[in-house]
Amino acid sequence: MIEPNTSELIRKLHERPQMPLADWLQAPAHVHYKAFRMTDPPVQRPASRAEFTSLLEAFAVSADAMVLHDTFGYGVKTATSGDRLIVIWQAHTEYYSYQIWHIPSPQAARISFGPMTFPNYRFPITPLGAEVCRLDIVLMAETLPSSEALRPLFPGPVLYGSRILDEETALVTSFTPDEYGREHYWVSVGAARATRSHLKDIVDAIVRIETYYHLLLMQKPLSSAAIDQTHKFEQVHLKQREIITEHIGHADSLTLQRWLNALTKDLLKTTRLSGKLHFELSASVPYDKIVHRTLASLDERPLPSYRPMSDYVLSGVTGVAEGYQQLLKRIDTLRSGFEGIISIIRARVDLMLQAQNLTLLVSVDKTTKSQAILQHTVEGLSVIVIAYYLSGLIGYIFKGLQEMGWLRNAHIASALFVPLAIGLAFLITTLSRKHLHKKLSGETVPPAAEKPQP
Secondary structure (H helix, E strand, O other), X not given: OOOHHHHHHHHHHHOOXXXXXXXXXXXXXXXXXXXXXXXXXXXXXXXXXXXXXHHHHHOOOXXXXXXXXXXXXXXXXXXXXXXXXXXXXXXXXXXXXXXXXXXOOOOOOOOOOOOOOOXXXXXXXXXXXXXXXXXXXXXXXXXXXXXXXXXXXXXXXXXXXXXXXXXXXXXXXXXXXXXXXXXXXXXXXXXXXXXXXXXXXXXXXXXXXXXXXXXXXXXHXXXXXXXHHHHHHHHHHHHHHHHHHHHHHHOOHHHHHHHHHHHHHHHHHHHHHHHHHHHHHOOHHHHHHHHHHHHHHOOOEEOOOXXXXXXXXXXXXOOHHHHHHHHHHHHHHHHHHHHHHHHHHHHHHHHHHHHHHHHHXXXXXXXXXXXXXXXXXXXXXXXXXXXXXXXXXXXHHHHHHHHOOOOOOHHHHHHHHHHHHHHHHHHHHHHHHHHHHHHHHHHXXXXXXXXXXX
């Protein structure tokens, strides 16, 4: 049995909310495209959805003429003149975009590049994030005009053009923004293909190439600054490594501590730079693949008098993603170098600490032996002293007994008592030492835990 959340996921995977748009789109049409890079996608993605909702309200799009999902939505508004305005919003991983289609009525004048001519049109909101690109696309249901007729419509010195998808579809562009910051695209689909659903596929391919092309190149200033910073770190690291390698054998603890502090600061700076670049540049490889695969899907064929569109795109992105990845590897290698030198210095510090500990243990061992010898000497002297005092005290007793007539010779008795006094002194010293050892041993052993009462 499929659980509800799994069923909902499967439904979303198979959902194609953009498919009904094919019923609304046709040529001729005028399309404005805008893409904006989000600095905080988890926060700004829902905010862009709310922004799109307010845009539909500003255009007074009715509820039955709009579709709104988590990351995709569109609304359709028809003017009294018969002109139709279609606003398409889509949120991606790193950016979100608007496609605004103006499909004029059959009675309307010929469309051209520039501002939208839909009645009372005005883009009423200020989008979130940094602008990635703007496009101005004209879709015509006719054969491609001559290059002389198209030349005045495009800013820039060079025109690029190709046949795409089939023999009837062709596009021309100059990849140069006009005074409004928009790049012009002229797309001729031919009368037989004017109402086919591939109109949106063409526009989607164009905007996909342009968006990911610009997302790749937008990181070049950051990459250039990071390359310079990485070069400085590498030079500092080389000098540090030479100095440390030469002097580590005889460096003292203060020198080792100074090296550790400096290297740790450099490691933190490198780690911070690496984290920032991984966040900004990690998507460059899939973006590069998207550009190449989209170009391949167009099945581009050359047009006389025009340079191929892919020449310009590929000349801009070729090697860029690989350069970003090499920069990331270079910084990771630098960070690993700092970590390796720090590990070596720490190992040196540990060896010095171990040597100091061994010296201290040897000193303690010598001191302990000296204390033991001294203790035995003191105990021997204590026996002599105790025997001396016992002999003296007994001597007074013997002299008193001699005066009383109870003892014939006190001196002989005192002399005979000396060995006995030494034996008594030794016995007293031994018993005292055992008593102290027993008492000290009893104090060091922790008392046993009391057994809990049931």
